[in-house]
Each structure stands twice: as structure tokens, then as C-alpha cells.
Amino acid sequence: MYLYDDFDRTLVEERVREFRDQVARRLSGELTEEEFKPLRLMNGVYLQLHAYMLRIAIPYGTLSSAQLRTLAHVARRYDRNYGHFTTRQNIQFNWIKLEELPDAMADLAGAGMHGMQTSGNCVRNITTDQWAGVAPGEIEDPRLWAELLRQHLTLHPEFSFLPRKFKIALTASAHDRAAVRVHDIGLRMHRNGAGETGFEVIVGGGLGRTPFIGKTIKPFLPKRDLLSYVEAILRTYNQYGRRDNIYKARIKILVHELGAEKFAREVEEEWQSIRDGALALDPAVVAEIAARFRYPDYEILEDNPPALKKARTDDKRFRIWLDNSVANHKLPGHAIVTLSLKREGEPPGDATAQQMDAIADLADRYSFGEIRVGHEQNLALPHVAQRDLPALWVALDEIGVATPNVNLISDIIACPGLDYCSLANARSIPVAEEITRRFKDLDLAHNLGRLHINISGCINACGHHHIGHIGILGVEKNGEEYYQVTVGGRADEGAELGKILGPAVPYAEIADVVEDIAAAYLELRERPEELFVDTVRRLGVEPFKDRVYAAR
Amino acid sequence: MTSPLQQKLKVTGPVVVTANRLGDGAVVYRSVDGTWTTELAAATVVTTTPAASDLLTAALADKLRAVDAYVAPVELIPEQGVRPGNLREWIRCNGPTVAFPSQR
Amino acid sequence: MPLVKAGRIIEDRFVRVLDDAPMPEGVPVMLPAARLLADARELVLRQAPTGVIWPNDRRIAELVPYLDWIALVALVFPTFRDGRAYSQARLLRERHEFRGELRATGQVLRDQLLFLHRAGFDAFEVTKEKDATAFAEALQRYSIFYQPTGDGRTSALRARLSRGSSSTVPERREFVR
Numbered sequence: 001m002y003l004y005d006d007f008d009r010t011l012v013e014e015r016v017r018e019f020r021d022q023v024a025r026r027l028s029g030e031l032t033e034e035e036f037k038p039l040r041l042m043n044g045v046y047l048q049l050h051a052y053m054l055r056i057a058i059p060y061g062t063l064s065s066a067q068l069r070t071l072a073h074v075a076r077r078y079d080r081n082y083g084h085f086t087t088r089q090n091i092q093f094n095w096i097k098l099e100e101l102p103d104a105m106a107d108l109a110g111a112g113m114h115g116m117q118t119s120g121n122c123v124r125n126i127t128t129d130q131w132a133g134v135a136p137g138e139i140e141d142p143r144l145w146a147e148l149l150r151q152h153l154t155l156h157p158e159f160s161f162l163p164r165k166f167k168i169a170l171t172a173s174a175h176d177r178a179a180v181r182v183h184d185i186g187l188r189m190h191r192n193g194a195g196e197t198g199f200e201v202i203v204g205g206g207l208g209r210t211p212f213i214g215k216t217i218k219p220f221l222p223k224r225d226l227l228s229y230v231e232a233i234l235r236t237y238n239q240y241g242r243r244d245n246i247y248k249a250r251i252k253i254l255v256h257e258l259g260a261e262k263f264a265r266e267v268e269e270e271w272q273s274i275r276d277g278a279l280a281l282d283p284a285v286v287a288e289i290a291a292r293f294r295y296p297d298y299e300i301l302e303d304n305p306p307a308l309k310k311a312r313t314d315d316k317r318f319r320i321w322l323d324n325s326v327a328n329h330k331l332p333g334h335a336i337v338t339l340s341l342k343r344e345g346e347p348p349g350d351a352t353a354q355q356m357d358a359i360a361d362l363a364d365r366y367s368f369g370e371i372r373v374g375h376e377q378n379l380a381l382p383h384v385a386q387r388d389l390p391a392l393w394v395a396l397d398e399i400g401v402a403t404p405n406v407n408l409i410s411d412i413i414a415c416p417g418l419d420y421c422s423l424a425n426a427r428s429i430p431v432a433e434e435i436t437r438r439f440k441d442l443d444l445a446h447n448l449g450r451l452h453i454n455i456s457g458c459i460n461a462c463g464h465h466h467i468g469h470i471g472i473l474g475v476e477k478n479g480e481e482y483y484q485v486t487v488g489g490r491a492d493e494g495a496e497l498g499k500i501l502g503p504a505v506p507y508a509e510i511a512d513v514v515e516d517i518a519a520a521y522l523e524l525r526e527r528p529e530e531l532f533v534d535t536v537r538r539l540g541v542e543p544f545k546d547r548v549y550a551a552r
Numbered sequence: 553m554t555s556p557l558q559q560k561l562k563v564t565g566p567v568v569v570t571a572n573r574l575g576d577g578a579v580v581y582r583s584v585d586g587t588w589t590t591e592l593a594a595a596t597v598v599t600t601t602p603a604a605s606d607l608l609t610a611a612l613a614d615k616l617r618a619v620d621a622y623v624a625p626v627e628l629i630p631e632q633g634v635r636p637g638n639l640r641e642w643i644r645c646n647g648p649t650v651a652f653p654s655q656r
Numbered sequence: 657m658p659l660v661k662a663g664r665i666i667e668d669r670f671v672r673v674l675d676d677a678p679m680p681e682g683v684p685v686m687l688p689a690a691r692l693l694a695d696a697r698e699l700v701l702r703q704a705p706t707g708v709i710w711p712n713d714r715r716i717a718e719l720v721p722y723l724d725w726i727a728l729v730a731l732v733f734p735t736f737r738d739g740r741a742y743s744q745a746r747l748l749r750e751r752h753e754f755r756g757e758l759r760a761t762g763q764v765l766r767d768q769l770l771f772l773h774r775a776g777f778d779a780f781e782v783t784k785e786k787d788a789t790a791f792a793e794a795l796q797r798y799s800i801f802y803q804p805t806g807d808g809r810t811s812a813l814r815a816r817l818s819r820g821s822s823s824t825v826p827e828r829r830e831f832v833r
Contacts (some may be wrong), residue, residue, distance in 0.1 A: 011800040051577035097576035149801040157774035161739025350653040419648035
């Protein structure tokens with residue numbers, strides 16, 4: 001992971017000092033709410049239904065154990081002993097007081113953490129997949145490039161007042177776990193015919209009111225040109241993105257209205273003027289940043305050590321967890337462990353301060369002090385030796401983060417919804433909780449296989465419902481909570497938007513509908529190995545619609 | 553529920569004016585005496601558009617203590633008093649409908 | 657609305673002359689874009705400096721032919737949240753090497769002063785009196801800048817390299833012709 005140097009630390013401290021002054025000027029009335037709001041948003045401070053909410057950036061989803069302990073401290077000292085991990089690899093605290101925010105931010109700054117640009121019309125947390133640097137078959141670690149971009153785009157004087165928010169994601173694996181095709185800029189690392197590594201640049205993806213899959217405007221961009229090309233895209237967007245209507249202000253609308261080809265030409269013209277200037281990445285500059293990326297001093301180990309083999313045979317519960325939550329590591333003898341934050345009947349993606357501390361300790365013991373945050377709102381320990389898996393599992397099970405439901409129907413991705421969020425039309429957390437109760441039988445969940453449910457409480461789609469295998473969107477009808485269901489969405493390299501199943505259903509029926517969809521899948525699938533999303537692709541929406549709405 | 557901040561003012565039943573307290577974001581309700589209270593029972597309830605408009609105008613002018621004031625519906629229940637008038641207001645008044653994650 | 661330049665509040669010597677109003681003689685003037693473009697041939701002969709107020713939704717390319725004799729370009733922030741003029745400013749300063757006064761107008765507040773300065777503005781019609789007197793403080797908020805602009809401040813990337821490192825990498829400007 002990347003280690004801050006004194007430049008990075010100083011910047012964050014200066015930011016805290018600035019924000020402390022801004023809060024003081026707001027509390028004294030020198031700043032109006034209209035003047036203060038964009039400033040607090042640029043520090044990740046929202047005003048929600050009950051309180052202020054603080055969103056803290058976890059750059060490309062990588063956390064040290066010291067940082068996780070700091071988050072636990074913030075949860076205890078300034079909040080209500082828990083935090084919520086989000087679909088963009090950030091963490092949110094829901095009960096923060098404005099008056100205490102400067103102190104909370106000072107505490108976070110001590111661990112190199114901050115809320116800079118986690119909200120507002122600027123470039124947001126740059127995300128990648130939670131297995132970056134350890135996934136088998138990955139071209140190279142994309143986090144180096146995410147860090148270069150992060151620095152370049154932090155407090156960028158030209159791009160701090162864009163038409164709207166801006167989200168960038170990177171992937172370096174054939175299987176895209178970062179959903180790059182539904183971001184404002186998606187960057188896919190790959191090799192060209194000459195064996196060089198570069199980026200496919202995809203722009204104008206996004207969810208929300210008008211969802212779009214992004215368009216490729218540059219099939220291969222050399223590494224050297226990453227910053228200048230992104231700068232050209234942002235300069236084009238900053239000047240020509242719509243400012244008259246917030247629902248039409250994302251870059252996806254500009255790309256759609258101009259057409260991808262014309263947009264690409266505008267960017268190219270701008271880029272030609274700057275590609276050989278100060279933003280061209282010298283190898284020396286890249287090496288300087290890369291030198292502060294620390295990698296574990298891995299032991300040389302063999303796959304399938306005796307301790308693991310024995311536990312596999314002896315303990316059925318361990319074996320179920322192993323098969324579900326543990327993924328192959330690029331190095332023999334090692335593993336990537338996913339920690340499910342989707343316990344039955346609990347808010348998805350939440351962790352208590354106690355759990356955070358315990359996970360930090362386990363990370364120190366078993367994962368070289370490193371934790372990852374995934375956009376599916378689970379955590380991961382990326383550097384675990386296979387021989388440690390049995391002992392680790394006992395500890396994870398003890399703290400409640402070993403539910404073997406990763407990627408299954410009860411591994412639900414959900415926004416906070418109307419229980420917390422002032423933008424929401426309907427609640428999402430109790431819907432998720434009820435679904436986990438209906439599918440608590442692990443045999444059933446395993447039988448259904450990989451099945452992603454995404455729940456958004458409103459059209460802003462923070463739950464990414466458009467790309468859920470089953471997507472659930474909260475809407476309002478006559479003051480009541482209703483839910484629109486879509487099926488067949490995908491977030492990966494085959495990214496697709498889900499199709500509407502039928503009329504929206506009331507709160508009391510939504511969990512029933514999910515059960516009916518699951519039952520329909522079991523009936524309709526060709527064979528057990530056919531994933532739900534593939535059955536939908538093969539048969540379309542109609543057979544599901546018929547079964548679900550037959551009795552409604 | 554559509555954000556009340558975006559709705560035009562048209563009062564057809566009992567309403568209060570509500571906002572978030574500047575310093576800590578807590579939900580507060582306006583009293584006609586110019587103070588804010590966290591107790592819905594102590595809020596001033598009005599039933600006409602002009603009265604609501606006056607209350608809201610005064611609330612919005614009070615920029616130092618409360619933020620994003622708007623008019624919210626309430627129900628008047630005999631022998632129970634004032635209750636929130638929709639789910640969103642119920643949640644603001646009483647907190648999330650779901651428990652926090654449990655310690656283990 | 658105080659005008660800040662070179663860190664001090666100064667008198668604005670430029671007179672805003674809008675649309676069809678008569679042009680005062682021998683006095684620096686600021687004109688709307690349409691008037692500049694229409695009357696350029698006469699204006700270039702003026703004895704006193706001529707400036708233009710350039711809207712934030714018009715391409716800088718249209719202004720480029722006049723940059724060698726225009727004394728001032730005023731760019732506009734209709735609200736401080738509309739950031740188009742930051743790009744315009746950088747293009748003027750860095751790509752087109754405009755050396756005259758580059759003035760920020762509209763809603764110009766303390767918390768954007770450093771961004772404005774980095775983007776190339778050297779004059780500021782500051783909306784609030786109190787922000788004008790806090791100008792120096794606003795500029796000193798940060799000592800670390802990740803990215804280079806035309807303002808001459810060393811970027812963190814460069815500063816790191818020059819810190820006892822083996823290779824020296826020449827400083828380059830972002831915009832090249």
C-alpha cells in the first residue's frame with residue numbers, strides 16, 4: 001500500500017486547518033449556508049435526515065490496520081460506534097456533529113485519512129477492484145496509477161467546480177471487479193499487440209436518472225499519457241458540460257449529446273496541446289511514487305498445506321466458508337479472504353467499532369496489516385497464508401464477519417435509503433434485512449448461486465441497482481413506499497443495465513417478489529451451473545414476469 | 553419521498569416547520585416564539601398557508617441556528633397530540649426504523 | 657466591491673462601458689465581448705488601455721487574435737460554483753501566454769482565491785470587503801500543490817525529485833505549442 005510522505009501529510013493537515021476556519025466562519029454567520037455547503041461537501045460532509053454525515057475516502061479501497069483503528073476511534077468518539085462501507089470504497093459515519101468535525105478530521109489526518117473530495121462537483125474517490133495487487137492474472141497493480149491520478153486531481157485548481165460530480169475507476173484484470181464501464185472515466189489496463197501495457201479509456205458511463213454504459217474513446221493510451229489525457233477530458237467537460245440543469249450535467253450527457261466520436265475529437269484536440277508538457281509522466285516521477293508502495297515480504301509457501309487439508313476434512317462449517325469466501329491469490333500458498341458484512345438481519349455493509357478493531361488486529365496477524373474495501377460493501381484481507389486460514393476463520397466467525405454468503409443472494413448491496421438519506425424515496429436497509437431472513441438457509445442460497453441484489457432508495461442509484469442481477473429501486477406512490485424491480489443487470493466486463501420486470505410493488509410485497517424470482521430461476525434454469533443472470537439473458541424477462549405477477 | 557425543499561407551499565392540513573440544527577444536524581421544530589425545539593410536541597402547529605408561510609419565512613431568516621427549513625405535515629391525534637405526518641417525518645422524529653449493527 | 661491586485665486593495669482604473677454607451681477618451685475601459693469584436697479595428701487605435709469582459713460560455717479561441725493588444729481580460733463567475741472560467745484563465749495564461757491583467761469577476765469569495773491565483777488570475781473583484789482584507793491569508797493556506805499550473809509554484813512531484821534524488825528531470829510547462 002502507498003505510504004504518505006511529508007508532502008502528503010502536510011497537505012491533509014493544511015486542509016484540516018482550512019476546514020476548521022471555514023466551520024468557524026459558518027458557525028459565526030460570516031459564511032452563509034449557500035457559501036458553506038459546497039465547501040463542506042468538498043470535505044465529504046453531508047447534511048442528512050438526522051445529522052451530518054461524514055464520508056471518508058479510502059483511496060482505491062486500501063486500508064492499513066492503523067487506519068482501520070482510527071476509523072473505529074472516530075466511530076466511538078464522534079459517532080455511534082459503527083460505520084458504513086459504501087459502493088465507492090468509502091466509509092460513512094451518520095451521526096457526526098459539525099462542531100466536532102474539525103477535531104474528527106484532525107484525528108483522521110493523523111492516520112493519513114480525510115474526506116477530501118468525497119462529495120461535491122469535483123473528482124471523487126478513485127476506485128479499483130479490491131483484489132488489486134494480489135489477483136491472479138492481473139496485468140499489474142492498478143493502484144499505482146490510481147495514486148498518480150489521485151494526487152494530480154486533489155485540490156486541482158481548474159477542476160474543483162465542475163458541472164457535477166466525477167467518478168473514475170480502474171481495473172487491470174480481465175474480469176472487471178471495479179465496474180469501469182459505468183463510471184465517468186473507466187480505465188482498463190491491458191496489453192497492446194506490441195506487448196506494451198496501457199489503458200483503454202472509457203467515458204460517459206454512469207447510473208442514476210439516465211444510466212449509460214461508457215464509450216471507448218481511446219482504445220490504447222500509453223502510461224506516459226495518463227495524466228495529460230485525463231486532464232484533456234476534464235478540461236473539455238469543465239467547459240462544455242451542461243450547467244443549466246443538474247439532472248443533465250454529468251459527462252455522460254455531454255458524450256451522449258455530442259456523440260462519442262465528436263467528444264473524442266474535442267478531447268484529442270485539447271490533448272495534442274498538452275501531451276508533451278509537464279503532465280507527461282517521466283519514468284522517474286512514476287518510480288518515485290512506486291517506491292512508496294509497500295508490498296508484503298511474502299514467505300515462499302506451498303498450496304494446500306497440511307493444516308488446511310485437515311481442517312477442510314474435519315470441519316464442515318469451515319469447508320463451506322472456505323469454498324465461499326476464500327479466493328485464489330496470485331502466489332502459491334496464499335489466499336484472499338473476503339469478510340462478509342452481510343449478516344442475517346443486519347444492515348448491509350456496516351461494521352461496529354469493535355469489529356473494526358478486531359479486524360485490524362487480525363490484519364496485523366494474518367495479512368501484513370492490510371485490509372481492502374470492496375464496492376460490494378464487504379472487506380477483504382488480501383495477504384493471508386493458506387496455513388492460517390483455519391485459525392483466521394475461527395476468529396472471523398467469532399466477530400461475525402464469516403457468513404459464507406459472499407456473492408450469493410443474501411450478499412446484498414444497498415444504499416442507506418430513507419432511514420438515513422434525505423434524498424431517498426423509500427427505505428432500503430429493512431428490505432435488505434428481510435431478504436437476508438428469507439434466504440438464511442445456506443443450502444438454498446448456495447443452490448441459487450451467484451446472484452447480486454442491488455437496492456437503491458431513490459433514482460440517484462447509490463446502490464447501483466441498474467447493474468444488479470436483481471435491481472430494486474425505491475419509488476414513492478401516493479406517499480407510500482413502492483419498489484421497481486429490474487433483472488439481468490451486470491457490473492462486470494459484460495456490463496449491462498437491468499430490464500424492468502413489471503409494475504412497482506409495495507413495501508409489504510418486495511421480499512415476496514424476490515422469493516418468487518428466485519423460485520422462477522430454479523424452475524427455468526437449464527442446469528444448476530447456469531447463473532441466474534445467464535438464465536435471464538437466455539430467456540428474457542417475460543417468463544420471470546409471468547411467474548412473479550401471475551398472482552398479483 | 554420527494555425532498556420537501558423542492559415542493560411549492562400549499563397547506564391542506566396541520567403542518568409544522570422543521571429544519572436541522574446547524575451545530576449538530578439534529579432535527580428541530582420551529583416555535584412561533586422564535587425558538588427551535590427537538591420535541592415535536594412543543595412545535596407550533598399551523599393549518600393555513602399564510603400562517604405556514606410566515607412561520608417558514610421567520611425560520612429561514614434564522615440562518616445561524618438551523619438549516620434547510622421547510623414545511624412538514626403532521627397528524628393531530630386525539631389524546632396523543634402531534635404525530636409526524638408521513639414516513640419521512642416519522643423517521644426524522646424517531647430515528648432510523650432499523651437497529652444499528654449489533655455488537656458481537 | 658473591492659479590487660485586489662498584487663495583494664492590495666486598489667482603485668479600479670478601468671471604466672466599464674456597456675453595450676452602446678459612449679466610449680470615454682483617454683481612459684482605460686472594459687467592454688463586453690460583442691463590442692470588442694465589432695469595434696476591434698477602431699479600438700486598437702485607442703491611446704488608453706482596452707479591456708474585455710469575456711463570458712464564461714464563449715470559447716477563448718475567439719479572443720486570441722486580440723490578445724497582443726488587449727490590456728485586461730475579465731472572466732466571469734456567475735456563481736462561485738460555476739468553474740468554467742478556471743479553464744479559460746489557464747488557457748489564456750498558459751497556452752496563449754497572455755501577459756495583461758486577468759481579472760476574476762462575479763461571485764469571488766475567499767475560499768476560492770487560491771484556486772483563482774493558481775489558475776492565473778492576478779486581479780480579483782472580491783465580493784466581500786472582509787475577504788479582500790484576508791487575501792494574503794487565503795493565499796497562504798497551502799504550501800503543497802500536487803499539480804503544476806502556470807503560476808510558478810513547484811508541484812509536489814517535482815519537489816520530491818529534486819530532494820536528493822539521483823536524476824534531475826527538467827521542469828516543463830503543461831501547455832506547449
